[in-house]
Amino acid sequence: MNLRTLVLGLAVVATAGLNSYVAQADPQLDTLIKNPSNWAAQAGDYSNHRYSTLKQINENNVGKLQVAWTMSTGVLRGHEGSPLVIGDTMYIHSPFPNKVIAINLKDQTFIWQYQPKQDQQVISVMCCDTVNRGLAYGDGKIFLQQADTKLVALDAKTGDVVWSAQNGDPKKGETNTNAPHVFGDKVLTGISGGEFGVRGRLIAYNIKDGKEVWKAYSTGPDSEMLMDAQQTMTWTDGKMTPVGADSSIKSWQGDQWKYGGGTTWGWYAWDPKLNLVYYGTGNPGTWNPTQRPGDNKWSMSIFARDLNTGKAKWVYQMTPHDEWDYDGVNEMILSDLNIGGKKVPAIVHFDRNGFGYTLNRESGELLVAQKYDPAVNWADSVDIKSGLPIRNASYSTQQAGPDHNVKGICPAALGSKDQQPAAFDPNSSLFLVPTNHVCMDYEPFQVDYVSGQPFVGATLSMFPGPNENGSMGNFIAWDAAKGKIAWSKPERFSVWSGALATAGGVVFYGTLEGYIKAVRIKDGKELWKFKTPSGIIGNVFTYQYQGKQYVGVYSGIGGWAGIGMAAGLEKSTEGLGAVGGYRELAKYTALGGTLFVFAIPS
Amino acid sequence: MKGRSILVLSIALVASSAPFAQTDPGQMKPVAYKVVDGNKVDNDTLQGWRTWRALACERCHGAKQEGLVGPSLVDAFKTLDKNEFHRTVFGGRVEKGMPDFSASQMMQKNWENLFAYLKGRSDGKINPGDLQAIDAK
Numbered sequence: 001m002n003l004r005t006l007v008l009g010l011a012v013v014a015t016a017g018l019n020s021y022v023a024q025a026d027p028q029l030d031t032l033i034k035n036p037s038n039w040a041a042q043a044g045d046y047s048n049h050r051y052s053t054l055k056q057i058n059e060n061n062v063g064k065l066q067v068a069w070t071m072s073t074g075v076l077r078g079h080e081g082s083p084l085v086i087g088d089t090m091y092i093h094s095p096f097p098n099k100v101i102a103i104n105l106k107d108q109t110f111i112w113q114y115q116p117k118q119d120q121q122v123i124s125v126m127c128c129d130t131v132n133r134g135l136a137y138g139d140g141k142i143f144l145q146q147a148d149t150k151l152v153a154l155d156a157k158t159g160d161v162v163w164s165a166q167n168g169d170p171k172k173g174e175t176n177t178n179a180p181h182v183f184g185d186k187v188l189t190g191i192s193g194g195e196f197g198v199r200g201r202l203i204a205y206n207i208k209d210g211k212e213v214w215k216a217y218s219t220g221p222d223s224e225m226l227m228d229a230q231q232t233m234t235w236t237d238g239k240m241t242p243v244g245a246d247s248s249i250k251s252w253q254g255d256q257w258k259y260g261g262g263t264t265w266g267w268y269a270w271d272p273k274l275n276l277v278y279y280g281t282g283n284p285g286t287w288n289p290t291q292r293p294g295d296n297k298w299s300m301s302i303f304a305r306d307l308n309t310g311k312a313k314w315v316y317q318m319t320p321h322d323e324w325d326y327d328g329v330n331e332m333i334l335s336d337l338n339i340g341g342k343k344v345p346a347i348v349h350f351d352r353n354g355f356g357y358t359l360n361r362e363s364g365e366l367l368v369a370q371k372y373d374p375a376v377n378w379a380d381s382v383d384i385k386s387g388l389p390i391r392n393a394s395y396s397t398q399q400a401g402p403d404h405n406v407k408g409i410c411p412a413a414l415g416s417k418d419q420q421p422a423a424f425d426p427n428s429s430l431f432l433v434p435t436n437h438v439c440m441d442y443e444p445f446q447v448d449y450v451s452g453q454p455f456v457g458a459t460l461s462m463f464p465g466p467n468e469n470g471s472m473g474n475f476i477a478w479d480a481a482k483g484k485i486a487w488s489k490p491e492r493f494s495v496w497s498g499a500l501a502t503a504g505g506v507v508f509y510g511t512l513e514g515y516i517k518a519v520r521i522k523d524g525k526e527l528w529k530f531k532t533p534s535g536i537i538g539n540v541f542t543y544q545y546q547g548k549q550y551v552g553v554y555s556g557i558g559g560w561a562g563i564g565m566a567a568g569l570e571k572s573t574e575g576l577g578a579v580g581g582y583r584e585l586a587k588y589t590a591l592g593g594t595l596f597v598f599a600i601p602s
Numbered sequence: 603m604k605g606r607s608i609l610v611l612s613i614a615l616v617a618s619s620a621p622f623a624q625t626d627p628g629q630m631k632p633v634a635y636k637v638v639d640g641n642k643v644d645n646d647t648l649q650g651w652r653t654w655r656a657l658a659c660e661r662c663h664g665a666k667q668e669g670l671v672g673p674s675l676v677d678a679f680k681t682l683d684k685n686e687f688h689r690t691v692f693g694g695r696v697e698k699g700m701p702d703f704s705a706s707q708m709m710q711k712n713w714e715n716l717f718a719y720l721k722g723r724s725d726g727k728i729n730p731g732d733l734q735a736i737d738a739k
Contacts (some may be wrong), residue, residue, distance in 0.1 A: 127661060129671070227606035403732065434629060442731070447656050453706050454658035459665060560677065 008380075011571055014570035015511040025272050026207065029138045029182055032086055034063075037544035042134045042179045042506040043421065044541070046270040047334035048422035051501045052542045058504030061600055062518045063528045065432060068550055068599040069108055075099060076262045076591040078537050078558020081134025081179055082498070083595065084142075085543035086156070091137070092595055095558065096123060096130035096147050101158060105545045112159030118148040127195040128560040131173040131537075132268075133419070139207045140341030140483045145180045145189050153187075153210060163210035166202055167191055173452050174198050176265070177449070183270035183277060183307055186213060190264025194282040194327065197259030202279060202303075204310060214310030218262025218281040218298055219248050225298070226305065235359070235366045238385045243315065251295040260292075260338035261285040262299040264330030267421055269347070274362055276304045276313060278347055280328035287325050287413075288444035288457035289398040295320040301351060302357070304364060304396070314364030316387060319353050323397040324378060324442065325458075326353035331421040334361055337429060339368070340483045348480040350422055350433055352415025353389070355382055358480045359412040370483030372476065373416040373437060374466040378409055397444050397458070405443040405459075412440035412462040414494075414560055421539060422478075423501035425521050430486055432507040434495035434522065436561075437465040438472050462584070473581070475499075477524060487524040493585060496561050497553065498518035498539025510536025512562060513588040516553050516596070534592025535562050536586065552597040557589055609733040630684055631714055635722040642736045647722060651733045652716030653708050662699065666730035668724050672700065679724030689715050 025046075030257040032040035036053045050252060057065065057380055073079065075094040090103045102111040123130055127146065136143040140161055141153045149168035153160055163346035168174030173196025180189045186204045194200070198216035205211065216226040222245065229245040250256055263282035270277050279419035281303065284296035300319040305312050318328045330350055337346040337358070347361035354376030358368035369382035378396075393399055395409045414436060417485065422433040440462045464472045473494035478487040497510035501521060510516045512535040518528040534559030542551045548579050561582055636644040643651070654660075662672035667678070691713055694702035705711040709716070722728035 120696045121694075121702070123699040124696065125720040126699070130699075195661075304699060405732075445655055448708075450706060450708075453703075454661075456661075457656075459655065461665060529607075 006358070021205065021517050026138045026182060028140065032137070032568065036593060038087070039082070039541045040137055041084070041182070041545045042136065042539070043267060043331070046183060046272065048267055048269045048331045048393060048421060048498060049143060049333065049426070050539070051425060052065070053503045054542055054544055054549045055425045055502060055504040056544070057506065057551060057600060058503065059506055060518055064600050065518070065528055065530070065551065065598045067530070068597050069180035070597065071103065071108060071595045073099065073554070073556070073593040073595065075593045076556065077593075078131040078562060079554035079556030079593060080537055080539070080559060081132040081562050082539040082541040082554065083552065084135055084137055085210055085541070087400070087479045088136055088157075088545065091135050091142055092440065093135050093144065093575055094593065095132055096126075096554070098144060098146050098352055099133065100142065100144055100159070102153065105151060108500065114144070114154055114159045115513065116144070116146050116150070117160070117520065118146055119170070122148045122175055124197060125193070126175050126177070128351070129558040129562070131177050131559055133177060133179040133536040136180045136182045136187060138187065140423065141207070143180040143187050145176045147175050147177070148224055149174055149191065151180060151187070151189050151205065151210070158284040164566060165205055165210045165212065166448040168198070171452050172196070172198065178265040179267070181268045181270070182207065184272070185309060188268060190279070191273040192263050192265045194285065195259040195454055195456050196452065197261065197285045197449050198263055199258060199260060200262035200264050200281055202264050202305070202310070204307070209435055215247065216305060216312070217311045217432050218264065218301075219252070219257040221247060221249060226310045233314045233364055234428065235316050235364055237586055238593060240314065240364055248297045251297040253293050256285070256292050259285045259455060260296060260299065260588070262301075262331065266419055266463045267331035269332040269334050269552070270307060271334055271345075271361060275307045276300065277307050278304050278332035278334065278361065278362070280332065280349065281470060282327035282329050283324055283325050285449070286447055286455050286457045287522065288402060288447060289321060290325040290402055290444065291457070300326060300357070302332065302347070304361065316359065316366065317502070318351050318357065318365060319389065321398070324353070324409060326351065328352070330419060333422065333424050333431065335424050335426070335429070335480075337481050346480065348424075350417045351376070351430075352411070353409045355389075356478055356480060356483060358483070368480065368483040372433065372478055372485065373411065373435060373465070373474070375410045375437060375439065376416060397442050402445050403443065405441055407441045408439055408443055410439040410465055411436065412438040413442070413460055414462070415439060420496050420497070423499040423507060425507070428521060429481070430521060432499045432501050433476050433478050434497060434499055434509050435474050435476055436472065436494035437464050437470060437474055438494060439465045446594050475519065475524070477521070489519060489524045489526070494561050496537045496559060500540035500542060502509065502542060508540040508553075510540060510553050512536070512557065512585055514555060516540065516598075526590035530598070532592075532596050533594060535589045537562060548599055550597050550599045552595060554593075555587070556593040557591060625708065632651075633684065635718040635728065637722055637728050638736050641732065641737060642729070642734050643722070644727060644736055646715045647718045647728070648733055648735055649712050650695050650717070650719030653712040653716045654719060656708055657703065657706065667720065675720050676724050684714070684717055688713060691716075712728050714739050
C-alpha cells in the first residue's frame with residue numbers, strides 16, 4: 001500500500017467515525033474534560049461539579065500557595081465566570097465589552113485577542129452590572145456569548161470568527177450575561193431581561209455552523225414551549241403527572257405571558273446517558289405580584305429537556321406566583337447520591353428562595369427540599385407530596401398589596417444564593433455552597449409594560465440577616481440526601497464567588513473583600529487565604545501545566561451585590577455606597593480586573 | 603422671495619418651541635414643588651415620584667437618590683439645571699449606562715415633574731420613600 005492510499009484510507013475511516021459521533025458528546029471536548037490538566041468547561045464538566053481530581057495541592061501544603069502569575073483583563077466592573085485552560089493555552093474573557101484573549105501558558109504572551117464591537121446602549125438595559133459568565137469550548141472553537149445577544153464562534157487557534165448568531169434584541173431590553181454551554185453537537189445559550197419583561201427562552205445551535213436547532217420558551221403556548229400535554233410531566237400529589245394542555249397560558253391572565261419573564265441566564269447541565277439538558281428559569285416579569293394573578297408557569301422552574309429536540313421531559317416549579325424575585329436560574333448539579341439506602345440519579349439545586357432541592361433527574365420526582373439558611377421565612381417548609389411551599393402570610397407581598405411595605409422578608413431578592421455556583425465533592429458527597437444571609441423590606445407597586453423599558457414595580461431595601469455578628473454570608477457544606485447543613489463558616493459579606501473542590505480535600509472560594517480562601521472540605525477549617533486587589537465574584541478554577549498544579553480566580557468586584565462599587569464611590573457614610581448592607585464594602589475594596597494564578601513554589 | 607422665506611423660518615421657529623415638542627424643552631414650567639410634612643406633595647410632584655418608581659431609577663441611583671452605580675442625584679441636583687436634565691433623560695449617557703428614555707411615554711409626560719421631585723429631594727425638603735398627595739388623609 002502506498003502512502004497516498006493509506007492517507008485516503010485513514011481519511012475515509014475518520015469521516016465514517018465522525019458521523020457516528022454526531023448524536024453524542026463532542027469527542028474533542030469529552031477527551032479534554034476527562035484530562036484533569038485542563039479546565040475545558042466553565043464548571044469543569046457537564047454536571048456542574050466544579051471539582052478536580054488534581055491533588056498536588058492538598059490539605060497539607062495549601063498553606064504554602066503563592067502567586068505564580070497575574071494578568072490584567074484591561075477592563076473594570078464585575079468579573080464573573082473563569083478562564084478555560086486547554087492544553088497549553090488559557091482563554092480569558094472580560095465583562096463588557098467582552099474581550100477574549102488566548103494566552104500561551106509557557107510565557108503568558110497573547111496568542112490572539114478578540115474585541116467585539118457592541119453598541120454601548122446595551123449597558124443601559126443590563127440590570128445588574130455588565131458581567132459575563134465566561135466562554136465555552138467545543139469542536140475546535142471558542143464560544144463567546146456577547147452582552148448584545150450575539151453568540152460568536154471563534155477559531156480556537158486564530159481567534160477568527162467562524163460563525164455568529166443573534167439571540168435577541170437589546171431594544172426590547174434583551175441582553176445576555178450567561179456563559180454558552182457545549183453539550184454534544186450543540187451549543188446552548190439563554191437570554192437575560194426579566195426586569196424588562198423579556199420572554200425567556202433556551203436556544204440550541206448546531207456547533208458547526210451556528211444554525212438554530214431548537215428554541216424553547218419559558219412561557220406561552222405548548223408549541224413554543226416545546227411541551228407535550230401528555231408526555232411532559234411534573235411532580236404533584238406524590239407522583240409524576242402530565243402537565244396537560246396549555247399549562248403555561250392557563251396560569252396567566254390574558255396576554256401577560258408575553259412579557260412573563262422566565263429568563264435563562266444561569267448554569268446548565270447535561271446528562272449524556274439520559275441525553276437531558278437541565279436548567280432553571282427566572283422571575284415572571286414584574287415584581288408586583290398583584291398585577292399578574294396565577295401561578296405564572298413556567299417561571300421559577302427546573303426544566304429537563306431532550307438535547308436533540310428540546311422537548312420537555314419534566315418540569316418542576318419551585319416558587320409558584322413569585323412575590324419576591326426568587327429567580328430559579330441557579331446551577332443544576334447532577335450527582336448520583338445514596339438516598340435512603342438507594343443509589344439515585346439526582347439533581348441538586350440551591351435556589352434563590354432559600355431551599356436546597358434534590359430531585360430524581362431521570363423521572364423528575366421531588367425527594368428533598370429543605371432550607372439551607374435557617375433564617376428563610378417566606379415559607380415554613382416545602383410539602384414534599386404536593387411539591388408546594390407552605391407560605392407564610394406575614395411575608396407575602398401579594399397579601400400586603402401594592403404600595404404597602406413588607407418588612408423583614410428572608411431571604412432578600414438576591415436570595416440565599418444567587419448565580420455564584422457551588423461545588424460537589426464526590427469523595428464525601430458534600431456540596432460546598434457559597435451563600436448569602438441577607439433579608440429585605442419589599443414594597444410592590446403598579447407598573448405598565450413598555451417594550452425596552454424597565455418593568456419592575458417594587459422598591460427594596462436589603463440588610464444583613466438575623467445573627468449576633470451582622471455577617472451577610474456563610475460558606476456551607478450541605479448533605480443533599482438528608483437536606484442538612486454539615487458545617488457553616490460565616491463571612492462578613494455574601495460569598496458571591498463560585499467554589500472549587502479538589503481531590504486534595506480542599507475547597508476554594510473568594511470573598512467580596514477580595515480574599516481567595518482554601519478551606520478543608522471535611523470540617524470547614526480555613527487553611528489559607530490571600531488578599532487580591534478587588535472583591536472576588538468569579539469562579540475559582542484549577543489546571544495543571546508541565547506537571548505543576550495551579551489554582552486561579554478573577555479579582556474584580558461587581559455583580560448585583562457589588563454594584564455600588566462600580567461608581568467608584570469614596571465614602572461609606574450613611575446613605576452612600578452599595579446596596580443597603582453592602583455599603584460597608586466601600587471600606588474594603590474598589591474596582592479591579594485581574595486574573596490571579598497561584599501555585600506551591602518549587 | 604427673501605422676505606417670504608424669513609417669514610416661513612420664523613413661523614417654523616415659533617412652532618418648534620411649542621410646549622408639545624418631544625425633544626425640545628420649549629417653554630418650561632418654573633420648578634415649584636409644594637411639600638407638607640416632608641412626604642405630602644402637590645399632584646405634579648407626586649407624578650414625578652411615580653415616574654421615578656416606575657422607571658426603576660433606584661437600581662442605579664439608589665432608593666434615596668444617594669448613588670450606586672449611577673451618581674448621587676442628591677449631590678448632582680445642587681448644580682444640575684433643567685436643560686441638562688432634559689438632555690440627560692432624553693438621550694441618555696450611553697457609555698456610562700444611563701438609558702435614553704425618549705421612548706417612554708411616562709417620561710415624555712412627566713420629565714418636569716420628575717425634575718421637581720428630585721430637586722425637592724436634593725434640597726432636603728422632600729423625604730426619601732413613599733409620598734402622598736397633600737390632601738391625602
